[in-house]
Amino acid sequence: MALEDELSCPVCTDVFRDPVLLSCGHSFCRQCINDHWTSSSSRNCPVCRQLSPQEPVSNLCLRNTCETYLREQSTRKERDEEHECPIHGEKIELFCQTDEEVICAVCKKQEHARHKIQPLQQTLQQRKAKLKAALRSAEKSLVSLQKGTARDPKISRYIQFQAQHTERKIRMEFETLHQFLRKEEEGRITALNEEEKEKRAKMERRIQGEMLSLSDRVKELKEGIQDDDITFLQNYHRIMDRSDHTLPDQELSSEALIDVSTHLGNLKYQVWEKMKDICPYYPVILNxxxxxxxxxxxxxxxxxxxxxxxxxxxxxxxxxxxxxxxxxxxxxxxxxxxxxxxxxxxxxxxxxxxxxxxxxxxxxxxxxxxxxxxxxxxxxxxxxxxxxxxxxxxxxxxxxxxxxxxxxxxxxxxxxxxxxxxxxxxxxxxxxxxxxxxxxxxxxxxxxxxxxxxxxxxxxxVPANVTLTVEQKIPLIEIHRFSCLLFSFCICIVFIFMSLLGKSDRQGR
The missing domain is CATH 2.60.120.920 (SPRY domain)
Known part of the structure; x- marks a missing residue:
């Protein structure tokens, strides 16, 4: 109550309301000092009797302090009312451990007569002690996390290690595949270049042979023209016949060209099939x-x-x-x-x-x-x-x-x-x-x-054996041909059966 006395007006003895400060240093409620001066017809201080010719000024600091004090008092009063038993209006001072709820003395005698009861303060002390122990454990875990010595940061570092290690191995595996594909590509390009070289050389040999044959015929014709008149006329038809066959061209087939289908046909499949040797399949993968x-x-x-x-x-x-x-x-x-x-x-x-x-x-x-x-x-x-x-x-x-x-x-x-x-x-x-x-x-x-x-x-x-199979589909024309043969066969069987049946009937007669 000492604080409330310090915050009380000397005239009304209540907590200051709109406090003002006189020149002598004393404070009063504005309404209280005005009423005092009106009744006494003098402007003296009710405490020290000193005259105050100037108008009093608002004491803002004291007013804020009083307002805060009144709010706290109101809150405390509401809280005290809440801590009263809602049934009996008695102060709550006990705790029922059986029902886990706070009760008053009347509740203990009536609804909780056979329950395990404990003083409220004792329950508070016990449970606050447990909470403090849990708090110390949480604080210890927090410090461990901050210092990086807890298990979770270790797991986080291990996850990072796993990611880096796995990425490195993925790159190594794909580099192996890239090396295989590059080697396969180089091998196929080499085979193509060799075929090109072989067939170009064959064509060049053919051209050289034809050029040599034509050169001989041109030389022969020139010599025939240079013969004397009688000889030229005698050999004219023979020379003309040979000039008509100066280019005994042999027919060229597709075999003279690059066999493109050998190099491009099912290329991806053939490469994939060869990759079985470097891509084994394991039926069990360990974790x-x-x-x-x-x-x-x-x-x-x-x-x-x-x-x-x-x-x-x-x-x-x-x-x-x-x-x-x-x-x-x-x-x-x-x-x-x-x-x-x-x-x-x-x-x-x-x-x-x-x-x-x-x-x-x-x-x-x-x-x-x-x-x-x-x-x-x-x-x-x-x-x-x-x-x-x-x-x-x-x-x-x-x-x-x-x-x-x-x-x-x-x-x-x-x-x-x-x-x-x-x-x-x-x-x-x-x-x-x-x-x-x-x-x-x-x-x-x-x-x-x-x-x-x-x-x-x-x-x-151990890796499992992997077998690649290609589905074989019968063309529609083959299916149609087989159906026709089967139909013809059935017709023949029917005619044979009917012939045998007719012959049997004639023998029966």
């Missing part, structure tokens, strides 16, 4: 973003190797503890097969799974957890199942073939078709079955995976 930092993935994303040291730019995301590398695409339908070259590695695992999203990092690799695989540990082969079922192998497999096929059976008692998948592992060199998992569920996609365990010995996806 480097899901590879642990101590596993190296090849640039073409088809082989993995367990490294001696962690890579410089390791993946900052949390990864599965089994050091597994998944394929980039999962299979949901149709049959699929791929080969994995394990070579001389004595420790590896491979197979299929439902993916790693939402799975614990230490989850066992078993069918119950969505993993179906084959593992080699030294000289023993095991199915990745509960208890690790051992597989008897007489030879060491160099290339493992993994197949996903679809099976079904009709359940007569339930009158429904039951479908499932089967995952099998076989020796690709002999196509002999190693082991298989039957009745793999259909509910999710199956992602191929590999786990290299021998350091410096890679596991490599």
């Amino acid at each position: 480097p973003s899901a590879a642990p930092p101590d596993i190296s993935v090849s640039d073409d994303l088809t082989s993995v190797t367990s490294c001696f040291h962690r890579q410089d730019e390791g993946n900052p995301l949390p990864l599965h503890s089994n050091r597994m590398v998944l394929a980039s695409v999962g299979y949901a339908d149709a049959a699929h097969a791929w080969d994995v070259e394990v070579g001389d590695s004595h420790r590896w695992s491979l197979g299929v799974c439902f993916g790693l999203e939402g799975k614990p990092a230490t989850q066992p690799l078993t069918p119950e957890n969505g993993f179906w695989g084959l593992r080699r540990d030294g000289d023993s082969y095991e199915l990745m199942a509960a208890g690790m079922s051992r597989v008897n192998m007489e030879v060491n497999v160099k290339v493992v073939r993994v197949k996903i096929v679809y099976c079904h059976e009709f359940l007569q008692d339930m009158m429904q078709l039951k479908r499932w998948r089967k995952v099998s592992f076989s020796d690709a060199s002999s196509n002999s079955l190693i082991a298989e998992f039957a009745r793999v569920p259909l509910k999710k996609k199956l992602f191929p995976f590999v786990i290299p365990e021998d350091q410096a010995v890679p596991l490599h996806v």
